[in-house]
Amino acid sequence: MASSHDALGLERPAGFDAPRHLSASRMDVFHLPALGACVAEARRRLRALLAERGVDDDVRDDAGLVLSELFTNAIRYSDSERIACALRVTSSLLRLEVADQGRGLTQPQPREAGVDEESGRGLLLVNALAAAWGVHPCGDGQGRVVWAVLRRD
Numbered sequence: 001m002a003s004s005h006d007a008l009g010l011e012r013p014a015g016f017d018a019p020r021h022l023s024a025s026r027m028d029v030f031h032l033p034a035l036g037a038c039v040a041e042a043r044r045r046l047r048a049l050l051a052e053r054g055v056d057d058d059v060r061d062d063a064g065l066v067l068s069e070l071f072t073n074a075i076r077y078s079d080s081e082r083i084a085c086a087l088r089v090t091s092s093l094l095r096l097e098v099a100d101q102g103r104g105l106t107q108p109q110p111r112e113a114g115v116d117e118e119s120g121r122g123l124l125l126v127n128a129l130a131a132a133w134g135v136h137p138c139g140d141g142q143g144r145v146v147w148a149v150l151r152r153d
Contacts, residue, residue, distance in 0.1 A: 027086045027087060027088045028049045028086070028087045028088075029084060029085065029086045029087075030042075030045050030084075030085050031082050031083070031084050031085075032071075032082065032083055032085070033081070033082055033083075034074065034075045034078070034080040034081055034082055034083050034100070034101075035075065036072070036075060038071070038075075038083070039068055039071050039072055039075075042067055042068070042071045042083075042085055043064045043067055043068050043071075045085070046060075046063060046064060046067050046085070046087060046096070047060050047063075047064055049087055050063060050087070050089070050094070053089045055089065055094065055152060056152075059094065059150060059152055062129045062150055063094060063096060063150055065125060065129060066096055066125075066126050066129055066130060066133075066148050066150065067085065067096055067098070069122035069123065069125055069126050070096065070098040070126065070146050070148065071083055071085065071098055072122065073098075073122060073123070073146070074098050074099075074100040074146070078100035078101060078102060078143075078144075079101075080100040080101035080102075080143075081101060082101070083098060083099070083100055084097075084098070084099040085097070085098055085099075086098075086099070089152075090152075091152070092151065092152050092153060093131070093149055093150065093151060093152060094149070094150050094152060095147060095148070095149045095150075096147065096148050096149075096150070097145050097146070097147045098145070098146050098147075099138060099143055099144070099145045100143050100144060100146075101142060101143045102137070102138065102141075102142055102143035102144050126148055129148075129150065130148040130149055130150055131149050131150060131151050132148070132149045133146070133147060133148035133149070134146075134147060135147075
């Protein structure tokens, strides 16, 4: 499968199943059903992987919040059956990717929620915590990947 690099020079997978292909050499990957009950499991798995790699508590907390938002959005807006989560850690950065099956009608984008709205602020949180984030289609045209890069320092 083809891949390309983002603005920070980190490799991005070409398709929904690409993270599984890359997991042995460069990325940790897990797949979960696209259910609200799986958000906590995704966060738990991420925190365990980051602890194994020596990432400090503050960065693990921020990464957990970012993953929760991206996973929740993939469930809420894509009508996917499963969600792929990928993690790549370098000495100074960590990159999270959440790949859905692309059945949503809109691209993720931050919005201003009203003061009495209970949701709608997730991507603003991602924007505040991440050094960069974005969306790209899977190389096979079947889904999209929302990624975020956090600094470790």
